[in-house]
Amino acid sequence: MTPLETLALVAATAIIGVLVGYTIARMRDRRRENGQAAPSVSELLLRLVHSSHNGIVVVGSLGEILVHNPRADELGLVRNDQLDGRAWHAAEQALETGKPVEIDLSPLGGRGRQPEAVLGEAASLGEGFAVIEAVDHSEAVRLEATRRDFVANVSHELKTPVGAMALLTEALLDAADDPDEVRRFGEKLHHESTRLGALVTELIALSRLQGAEKLPEPTVVEVDAVVNEALGRVTHAAEAGESTVTTDSDSGLRVEGDHTLLVTALTNLLTNAIVYSPPGSPVSVSRRLAGDLVEISVTDRGIGIAEEDQQRVFERFYRVDKARSRVTGGTGLGLAIVKHVAANHGGEVRLWSRPGTGSTFTICIPAHQEDRYTQQRGSSGGNVRPAAAGESRSDN
Incomplete structure (x- = not known):
């Protein structure tokens, strides 16, 4: 650090000190005018400790707890007014060496909804006193676990069509003189490449929805236009499955959001x-x-989804019937995309x-503001209850 930088640092520190002192003095003057006693520095420090999101405990040389905040109880640093044994062992080491000691205070057993990490x-604070600070890293640990699972799942899902394409390419080369075999292997290769392209496209869409890219500026979207476009996109699938897709009459409803994303979700x-x-x-x-x-609402007449699977069907790559999903060529990302599209629209x-x-x-x-609390005309309602038995589905 140059002499000029040192001088600037000293000057800045002095200015901050003057400002803090002036602020505290002004607060004391105001409290005196209102007949209130001004808080002391120790009182302000105690307020700071008690308002901290981290668990903080100050202990003496015999392990007695002198000060601790509510967060220390929540994180298990203090239980029944007793300091966690691991924390006290670390405090003893800090008092002996004068150096900070890191410690893992994660719960040793199942503790319900308590933090996990x-x-x-x-x-050491000197004079036989020590401070222990505990920080909850549970969310970071869960996010890292989710990231690892996601990478593993993506790797597995990508490996299947890529491996199949490699084998089909070899078979195609070996059958170069047989037009029928070339056509057969070519059709399979096209199917796998289409499946791979769909997976990559949906991975990109999901990444954007989860915050990798900002959503476009919301506009007023006609719900009827979204429904009509989504119906148009599934016409071929409906004909192939001999399914009859029915819909209610136009509603005139509007929402604020992104037309393309809403069409994708409904599709x-x-x-x-x-x-x-x-079929049928x-x-x-x-x-x-x-x-x-x-x-x-979209209603089918399948056999239904078991209660234990109903929350998980919105997870990436989760399938109730894995064998059936492989046959249909689903990516396992469809419902995850629907969930995030709704969330990004405030729903x-x-x-x-x-x-x-x-x-x-x-x-x-959420409806467009001008349409809220108005009577919808010509609608048959939302949550239609299916009536006939059939086969369930899990995820596309």
Whole structure:
């Protein structure tokens, strides 16, 4: 550090000190004018400790707790007014060596909804006193675990079509003189390449929805236009599955958001309902205004989704019936995309399902402000309950 930089640092420190002193003095003057006693420095420090998001404990040389905040109890640093044994051992080392000691204070056993990963540090304050600070790293640990699982799942999902394409390419080269075999292997190669392209496209879409890129500026979106475009996209799938897709009349409802993303989400729900339902099984789409929310529902007549699977179907790559999903060529990302599209529009996706009856997925999004609390006309309602038994589906 140059002499000039040193002088600047000293000057800045002095200015900050003057400002802090002036602020405290002004606060004391105001409190005196109001007949209130001005807080002492020790009182201010205690307030700081008690308001900290980290667990803080000050102990004496015999392990007695002198000061601790509520967060220390929440993180398990203090239990029943007793310091955690690991924390006291670290404090003893810090008092003996005068150096900070890092410590793992994570719960040793199942403790319900308590934090899962707590790291801390003990430091000597001199004169036989030590301070232990505990920080909850549970969310970071969970995010890292989610990241590892996601990378592992993506690697596995990409490996399948890539490996198949490599084998098919070899077979295609070996059968170069047989037109029928070339066509057969070529069709399979096209299927796998299409599946790989769909997976990459949906991975990119999901990445953007999760914050990698900002969503476009929201515009006023016509719900009827979203429904009509999504129906147009699944026409071929409906014909191939001999499914009949019905819908209610135009609603005139509007939302604020991104037209393309909403069409993608609704298309994913319709594709799931068609592909994972028995041939000829009916699928219905309905829309309605429920309070402040516009609800767009897709209903099938499958066998339903078990209660233990209903929350997990929105996870990336989760499939209720893995074998069936492989046959249909699903990526396992469809419902995850639906969930994030709804969330990015300030809404949610709801699932109603009953084994032996069927399922209804409902995208709920705040209505355009001018349309809220108005009476919707010509709508048959949102959460249609399926009536016929058939086959369930999990994820596209």
